Amino acid sequence: MxxxxxxxxxxxxxxxxxxxxxxxxxxxxxxxxxxxxxxxxxxxxxxxxxxxxxxxxxxxxxxxxxxxxxxxxxxxxxxxxxxxxxxxxxxxxxxxxxxxxxxxxxxxxxxxxxxxxxxxxxxxxxxxxxxxxxxxxxxxxxxxxxxxxxxxxxxxxxxxxxxxxxxxxxxxxxxxxxxxxxxxLSKDFEYLFMRSPIDSIVLTDRYDHIIFYTGKRNADLTLKYPADKYMDNFSKDSDIDINGTRYQGHINTFIDGQFTLYTMISKExxxxxxxxxxxxxxxxxxxxxxxxxxxxxxxxxxxxxxxxxxxxxxxxxxxxxKVDNPIIFEEFNILLSSFDKILSEKETLIKNNSELSERKRIMEIKQLEEQFNPHFLFNILETLKYQIMIDKEKAVEMVLAFAGLMRYSIYYGSTVVALGTDIEYINDYLMLQKLRYNRRLTYSIDIPEELQECMIPKLLLQPIVENSLAHGLVDVIHITIKAEHTEDILTISVEDNGKGIDPDNLELLRNSLEKDSIYKEHIGLYNSHRVIKLLYGNSYGLEIDSCNGTIVTIRLPFMLESEDE
Missing domain, CATH: 3.30.450.20 (PAS domain)
Known part of the structure; x- marks a missing residue:
C-alpha cells in the first residue's frame, strides 16, 4: 500500500x-x-x-x-x-x-x-x-x-x-x-378577499352571474364567469392557462349549489x-x-x-x-501526558529491574559466601567424618543435603520458585546447621500441602532464618516456619524464641527497611523486603515484631505456579 x-x-x-x-x-x-x-x-x-x-x-x-x-x-x-x-x-x-x-x-x-x-x-x-x-x-x-x-x-x-x-x-x-x-357591501367583500393569499377570487350565483371578483372595478359584471374561452379548461381542480400564465384553479359550490367560488393561484x-x-x-x-x-x-x-x-x-x-509549552489541542495534550507517563513508568521499571537484579545477585552471593564459609565447611566435614564411622546412612543424608544446598545456590534460572522448593532448601540448610549447633538448635516446618505450589522469590527465607541464628541464638533456639493464606494473600512467618530485639533497635530496624540507606547489620532482611516490593508493589513486604523472641511475617500475593506462568 x-x-x-x-x-x-x-x-x-x-x-x-x-x-x-x-x-x-x-x-x-x-x-x-x-x-x-x-x-x-x-x-x-x-x-x-x-x-x-x-x-x-x-x-x-x-x-x-x-x-x-x-x-x-x-x-x-x-x-x-x-x-x-x-x-x-x-x-x-x-x-x-x-x-x-x-x-x-x-x-x-x-x-x-x-x-x-x-x-x-x-x-x-x-x-x-x-x-x-x-x-x-x-x-x-x-x-x-x-x-x-x-x-x-x-x-x-x-x-x-x-x-x-x-x-x-x-x-x-x-x-x-x-x-x-x-x-x-362590496368593500367588505373586497377586504375579505384581499386578506386571502389567493391570487384571484370570483364569487358567482347558481347561474354563473358574477357577484364579486377581485378585479371587480375593472370587470364587466354583466358577463358570466368563467368566460367561454376558459370554460373548457376550468374543471373542479385543474391547472388553467390564461394569457400565457399558468394558474392552479379550484371550484367549490356551497349552500345547495346557490353559490360557486372560483379561486386561482398563479403558478408562475x-x-x-x-x-x-x-x-x-x-x-x-x-x-x-x-x-x-x-x-x-x-x-x-x-x-x-x-x-x-x-x-x-x-x-x-x-x-x-521537560516540556513546558502544551499544544493547543486538548487531545494532543492528553497524548503527551500519556507518553510522559509511559516514559516515567518505563524509567521506574528499568530502575526497579536493575535494583531487583542487583538485590538478587547480592542475596545469591551472600548465600554462597555463607555456604563456603570456612567454619561452616569445616564443621560439616568434621561432622561428616564422624558420621561415616558411626552412621553411614546419616552421612549419606548429609552429603545429599549439602549437594542440594550447593545445587540450589548456583541455580540462576528463575527469580521466583515454588514455596515447596525453597522449603526443601531451608530444610537442608537447617539440617546442616543442626549438625553444627547440635542440641542448641531445634526447628519445625509447617507448610500445608495446598501451599507447596505457591510462587515466592528465590532465596527469600534463607536470609531470615540466617538472621535468627546470627542474632537470636544464645544458649538454645527453636525456629518455627509456618505458612497460610487468606483470600489473595500468602503469609509466611519465621519465628524464634531467641533473645529478641530491644525496642529501640526494633524501631531502627523497621525504619531502615523503608529507606534507601541499608542498615548493614541486617542487610539480608533489607534485601528480602526490597525484592518483595520490587516484584509485587508496596502493599507487600516484611513485618518484624519482637517480644519473647522475634517473628518475621512475610506478606506476598497468593499465586500458584500455573498462574505465574
Missing part, C-alpha cells in the same frame, strides 16, 4: 467529505423544492380556499336565517301593516344592530307593500337609485316564503356600493305587507421560486467549490503543524527533556 503524508490525507478527506455534503444538500434542496412546489403549495392553496369558503357560507346562512326570522317579527309586521310608527325606532335599532355585527356588513332597506321606504341606512341619493332599480320587480314576482338572492348592480355613492342582495317578503297572514332587503410565482432556489443552490455550490481548496489547505496546515509540534515535543521528552 502506497503511503501518503498526513497533510495530503487531511486534504483528500476534507475534500471528499465536503463534496459529499454539497451533493447531498443539493439533492435534498431540489427534493424539498419539488415537494414544496408539487404538494405543499397545492395543499396550502386548498386550505386557504376552504377557509374563505367557510367564512362566506357562514355569513350567507346568517343573512338567510335572519331574514326568515325578521319576516315574522311582530314589530316589523305592525309597523308595515298598521302604520304603528311607535315601532319604527325599535325596528331601526334591530336592523342597525344586526348589520353592524356582521363581518360582511350590508345596506338594509325595509319597504311597505307599495314599495315605499320605511327604514334604511342608505343615503338619500342612494335610496332613489334603489327604488329605480329592476330588482324590486324581481322580488315582487319571486316566491313569497323564500329568500330571494341575486347579484347587486347598485352603483351607490359614499362607499355604499353593494354586490349581493338578500330579500324576503314580510307577510301578515297570507297578505304581503312589505319587503326587507339586505344589500351586502411558484415556478420562479423553484428556479431561483435551484439557481441559488448552484451558485452556492460553485462558491463552496471555489473556497474548498483554500479551506482544505488551511485546515491541513493547521493539523499538520500540530502533528509536527507533537513529534518535536515527544522527541524532546524521549531524550529526557
Amino acid at each position: 502506497k503511503s501518503i503524508t498526513y497533510k495530503k490525507y487531511i486534504e483528500y478527506s476534507f475534500l471528499r467529505y465536503a463534496l459529499s455534503i454539497i451533493v447531498i444538500l443539493f439533492i435534498m434542496m431540489i427534493a424539498f423544492l419539488s415537494v414544496n412546489f408539487k404538494v405543499i403549495e397545492n395543499l396550502e392553496n386548498k386550505k386557504n380556499t376552504q377557509k374563505l369558503l367557510q367564512v362566506l357560507e357562514k355569513q350567507f346562512l346568517i343573512y338567510d336565517s335572519e331574514l326568515e326570522n325578521l319576516s315574522t317579527d311582530e314589530d316589523i309586521i305592525r309597523l308595515l301593516s298598521g302604520g304603528d310608527n311607535s315601532k319604527l325606532s325599535k325596528v331601526n335599532q334591530t336592523l342597525y344592530s344586526f348589520v353592524n355585527a356582521q363581518n360582511l356588513k350590508a345596506n338594509f332597506i325595509l319597504l311597505d307593500k307599495d314599495l315605499h321606504i320605511i327604514s334604511s341606512n342608505l343615503f338619500e341619493g342612494n335610496k332613489e337609485l334603489f327604488l329605480e332599480s329592476r330588482v324590486l320587480e324581481k322580488v315582487k314576482s319571486a316566491p313569497l316564503n323564500h329568500t330571494y338572492i341575486t347579484p347587486s348592480r347598485m352603483n351607490y355613492d359614499y362607499e355604499q356600493e353593494s354586490s349581493l342582495i338578500f330579500a324576503h317578503a314580510i307577510m301578515d297572514g297570507k297578505e304581503t305587507v312589505g319587503y326587507l332587503f339586505f344589500d351586502v 410565482i411558484q415556478r420562479r421560486s423553484f428556479y431561483y432556489g435551484i439557481l441559488f443552490i448552484i451558485l452556492s455550490a460553485l462558491i463552496m467549490l471555489f473556497m474548498i481548496p483554500y479551506i482544505t489547505k488551511r485546515i491541513s496546515e493547521k493539523n499538520v503543524s500540530a502533528i509536527e509540534e507533537l513529534i518535536i515535543l515527544t522527541d524532546k521528552m524521549s531524550k529526557g527533556n
Whole structure:
C-alpha cells in the first residue's frame, strides 16, 4: 500500500467529505423544492380556499336565517301593516344592530307593500337609485316564503356600493305587507378577499352571474364567469392557462349549489421560486467549490503543524527533556501526558529491574559466601567424618543435603520458585546447621500441602532464618516456619524464641527497611523486603515484631505456579 503524508490525507478527506455534503444538500434542496412546489403549495392553496369558503357560507346562512326570522317579527309586521310608527325606532335599532355585527356588513332597506321606504341606512341619493332599480320587480314576482338572492348592480355613492342582495317578503297572514332587503357591501367583500393569499377570487350565483371578483372595478359584471374561452379548461381542480400564465384553479359550490367560488393561484410565482432556489443552490455550490481548496489547505496546515509540534515535543521528552509549552489541542495534550507517563513508568521499571537484579545477585552471593564459609565447611566435614564411622546412612543424608544446598545456590534460572522448593532448601540448610549447633538448635516446618505450589522469590527465607541464628541464638533456639493464606494473600512467618530485639533497635530496624540507606547489620532482611516490593508493589513486604523472641511475617500475593506462568 502506497503511503501518503498526513497533510495530503487531511486534504483528500476534507475534500471528499465536503463534496459529499454539497451533493447531498443539493439533492435534498431540489427534493424539498419539488415537494414544496408539487404538494405543499397545492395543499396550502386548498386550505386557504376552504377557509374563505367557510367564512362566506357562514355569513350567507346568517343573512338567510335572519331574514326568515325578521319576516315574522311582530314589530316589523305592525309597523308595515298598521302604520304603528311607535315601532319604527325599535325596528331601526334591530336592523342597525344586526348589520353592524356582521363581518360582511350590508345596506338594509325595509319597504311597505307599495314599495315605499320605511327604514334604511342608505343615503338619500342612494335610496332613489334603489327604488329605480329592476330588482324590486324581481322580488315582487319571486316566491313569497323564500329568500330571494341575486347579484347587486347598485352603483351607490359614499362607499355604499353593494354586490349581493338578500330579500324576503314580510307577510301578515297570507297578505304581503312589505319587503326587507339586505344589500351586502362590496368593500367588505373586497377586504375579505384581499386578506386571502389567493391570487384571484370570483364569487358567482347558481347561474354563473358574477357577484364579486377581485378585479371587480375593472370587470364587466354583466358577463358570466368563467368566460367561454376558459370554460373548457376550468374543471373542479385543474391547472388553467390564461394569457400565457399558468394558474392552479379550484371550484367549490356551497349552500345547495346557490353559490360557486372560483379561486386561482398563479403558478408562475411558484415556478420562479423553484428556479431561483435551484439557481441559488448552484451558485452556492460553485462558491463552496471555489473556497474548498483554500479551506482544505488551511485546515491541513493547521493539523499538520500540530502533528509536527507533537513529534518535536515527544522527541524532546524521549531524550529526557521537560516540556513546558502544551499544544493547543486538548487531545494532543492528553497524548503527551500519556507518553510522559509511559516514559516515567518505563524509567521506574528499568530502575526497579536493575535494583531487583542487583538485590538478587547480592542475596545469591551472600548465600554462597555463607555456604563456603570456612567454619561452616569445616564443621560439616568434621561432622561428616564422624558420621561415616558411626552412621553411614546419616552421612549419606548429609552429603545429599549439602549437594542440594550447593545445587540450589548456583541455580540462576528463575527469580521466583515454588514455596515447596525453597522449603526443601531451608530444610537442608537447617539440617546442616543442626549438625553444627547440635542440641542448641531445634526447628519445625509447617507448610500445608495446598501451599507447596505457591510462587515466592528465590532465596527469600534463607536470609531470615540466617538472621535468627546470627542474632537470636544464645544458649538454645527453636525456629518455627509456618505458612497460610487468606483470600489473595500468602503469609509466611519465621519465628524464634531467641533473645529478641530491644525496642529501640526494633524501631531502627523497621525504619531502615523503608529507606534507601541499608542498615548493614541486617542487610539480608533489607534485601528480602526490597525484592518483595520490587516484584509485587508496596502493599507487600516484611513485618518484624519482637517480644519473647522475634517473628518475621512475610506478606506476598497468593499465586500458584500455573498462574505465574
